[in-house]
Amino acid sequence: MLSEVNIALSQISPKIGDKKRNLNHMKKQIKQAKENGANLIVFPELALTGYTLRDTVYESAEPIPGPSTNLLTEVAKKENIHMIFGMVEKSQKANAVLYNTAVLLSPKGLVGKYQKMHLPTHSVFEEKRYFRLGYELPVFETNVGKLGIIICYDVFFPETVRLLRLKGAQLIICISASPAVRSKFFEALIVARAIENTVFLAYVNLVGIEDGLQFWGGSRLIAPNGSVISQAKYDDEDLVIGKINYGDLKRIETFVPTLRDLRPELFGFLKKQAENL
Amino acid sequence: MELKDSVLKLDSSSVEAKIKRFVKDYVEKCGTKGVVLTVSGGVDSCTTAALAALSLGGKKVLGLMLPEEETFNATDINHARLVAKKFSFTLKTIDISQTLKACLSSIPIYDKNDKISKGNLKARIRMVYLYYYANRLGRIVCGSSDKSETMMGYFTKWGDAAADIAPLMDLYKTQVRQLATHIGLPPEIAKKPSTPALWPGQLAEKELGVKYETLDLILYGLEHFMTTEEICGQLDVPTQLVNDIKTRWLIMEHKRRPPLTTKLGYRTIGADFRLPYTTY
Numbered sequence: 001m002l003s004e005v006n007i008a009l010s011q012i013s014p015k016i017g018d019k020k021r022n023l024n025h026m027k028k029q030i031k032q033a034k035e036n037g038a039n040l041i042v043f044p045e046l047a048l049t050g051y052t053l054r055d056t057v058y059e060s061a062e063p064i065p066g067p068s069t070n071l072l073t074e075v076a077k078k079e080n081i082h083m084i085f086g087m088v089e090k091s092q093k094a095n096a097v098l099y100n101t102a103v104l105l106s107p108k109g110l111v112g113k114y115q116k117m118h119l120p121t122h123s124v125f126e127e128k129r130y131f132r133l134g135y136e137l138p139v140f141e142t143n144v145g146k147l148g149i150i151i152c153y154d155v156f157f158p159e160t161v162r163l164l165r166l167k168g169a170q171l172i173i174c175i176s177a178s179p180a181v182r183s184k185f186f187e188a189l190i191v192a193r194a195i196e197n198t199v200f201l202a203y204v205n206l207v208g209i210e211d212g213l214q215f216w217g218g219s220r221l222i223a224p225n226g227s228v229i230s231q232a233k234y235d236d237e238d239l240v241i242g243k244i245n246y247g248d249l250k251r252i253e254t255f256v257p258t259l260r261d262l263r264p265e266l267f268g269f270l271k272k273q274a275e276n277l
Numbered sequence: 278m279e280l281k282d283s284v285l286k287l288d289s290s291s292v293e294a295k296i297k298r299f300v301k302d303y304v305e306k307c308g309t310k311g312v313v314l315t316v317s318g319g320v321d322s323c324t325t326a327a328l329a330a331l332s333l334g335g336k337k338v339l340g341l342m343l344p345e346e347e348t349f350n351a352t353d354i355n356h357a358r359l360v361a362k363k364f365s366f367t368l369k370t371i372d373i374s375q376t377l378k379a380c381l382s383s384i385p386i387y388d389k390n391d392k393i394s395k396g397n398l399k400a401r402i403r404m405v406y407l408y409y410y411a412n413r414l415g416r417i418v419c420g421s422s423d424k425s426e427t428m429m430g431y432f433t434k435w436g437d438a439a440a441d442i443a444p445l446m447d448l449y450k451t452q453v454r455q456l457a458t459h460i461g462l463p464p465e466i467a468k469k470p471s472t473p474a475l476w477p478g479q480l481a482e483k484e485l486g487v488k489y490e491t492l493d494l495i496l497y498g499l500e501h502f503m504t505t506e507e508i509c510g511q512l513d514v515p516t517q518l519v520n521d522i523k524t525r526w527l528i529m530e531h532k533r534r535p536p537l538t539t540k541l542g543y544r545t546i547g548a549d550f551r552l553p554y555t556t557y
Contacts, residue, residue, distance in 0.1 A: 056555075
């Protein structure tokens with residue numbers, strides 16, 4: 001496993017439902033990231049299709065593996081790069097069971113996927129109308145680190161990142177489709193998740209306007225002490241690369257020993273209270 | 278939550294940037310040549326026209342002044358011209374008086390004493406001109422409705438609210454005035470009392486029965502799920518006023534939605550037929 005990893009944050013504005021156009025755009029970003037030394041490139045939530053699909057979500061869905069993941073797997077092999085991107089996943093077993101999924105590809109092929117656990121269905125969000133909840137929080141051991149993936153609203157639930165960290169994740173990838181009115185929440189939460197878990201966190205947000213929603217971009221790579229390693233522009237497409245060194249984790253874990261000081265008995269109380277809200 | 282003026286304070290630079298980005302993005306995605314809009318000389322239409330010009334460049338903005346003799350107001354016309362000059366967009370003036378007369382004279386049930394029906398017809402005639410220009414010139418219609426008037430249903434159905442985009446519709450009137458000042462509209466426009474100009478002497482605040490400074494705070498409270506009691510507890514206003522505003526907000530929903538139908542099919546327009554805006 002590499003101790004130093006260059007992570008490209010590819011903050012793109014997909015065209016709604018136009019996978020062909022979006023795949024071509026992603027391929028260009030991958031090539032550019034690789035030329036600039038990236039080992040891992042991360043795209044936003046539902047980058048393959050855009051976010052506000054509404055009823056067209058069904059025709060945009062694909063199984064995993066499927067045509068788009070096969071195509072991008074070939075790109076990952078050719079460019080010798082890891083990549084994470086969001087797409088609408090169609091169940092292998094049922095036609096109208098969909099997931100809001102993040103896919104992880106390596107130069108060797110499909111590594112795995114994460115299906116979003118917390119589906120926002122309030123305000124302008126209607127994800128539970130279309131998606132089934134995910135039930136697993138896997139940690140992927142790859143050549144670019146031990147990776148845990150969450151999607152957007154998951155970051156409001158500290159137990160997700162905590163669980164990934166306890167399972168050994170060293171780098172949390174949070175892909176997102178956050179509209180501008182919520183930017184302050186995310187800017188606070190992603191730093192908090194990194195600090196409280198002493199973990200690197202890469203946040204990659206959509207950009208562009210869909211159905212009047214302005215996605216704010218502002219993607220960034222956060223160090224375990226909360227400092228910003230690299231940051232993309234607000235409101236415009238951007239591609240930035242930041243370097244992380246997993247060797248830094250030991251120093252931070254010593255300075256902010258939250259993992260050492262965890263009180264496991266509280267999790268039992270949490271569960272009990274949450275079941276009786 | 279405290280209901281006070283500060284909750285309506287805009288981050289005007291950020292809002293200006295968002296609105297300009299929204300207008301430009303939509304026009305570009307549609308592949309249209311620009312926007313057509315009415316410029317009455319009031320704060321909403323002047324602000325919308327100015328923002329559209331700042332966003333697209335003045336050449337892609339065509340303002341129409343559509344006065345008619347009954348409500349002709351030289352000050353409004355001067356204000357519209359002032360804004361067009363300052364923000365470098367084209368302004369055309371078309372007197373709709375003859376069209377209005379022809380239309381009214383062809384309606385068998387026309388009643389000269391029914392000023393509301395006649396006033397609404399004026400707004401709908403203006404809409405006809407706007408869409409004719411938009412069709413002929415390959416443009417879209419940019420509306421200037423604000424959130425206060427839209428929540429109150431204080432507009433003509435299929436008239437002044439008819440548009441393809443409405444960049445100010447998520448801003449209360451008092452916020453539009455802040456934005457107008459921020460982008461450089463003179464105080465005589467930014468602070469001008471609003472009127473739909475459907476008949477002589479018509480003033481919005483007089484008809485609505487409340488100052489916009491108060492109305493906007495009440496609407497803000499309703500927007501944020503506050504009860505009438507909570508709103509009255511914070512603002513020195515009668516319960517009846519808040520109840521009346523709430524009732525009006527609710528019963529005007531028919532003006533804000535596509536026509537209601539009854540569900541007969543698999544997916545129904547306006548109900549569970551949910552599609553994204555697609556522009557290709």
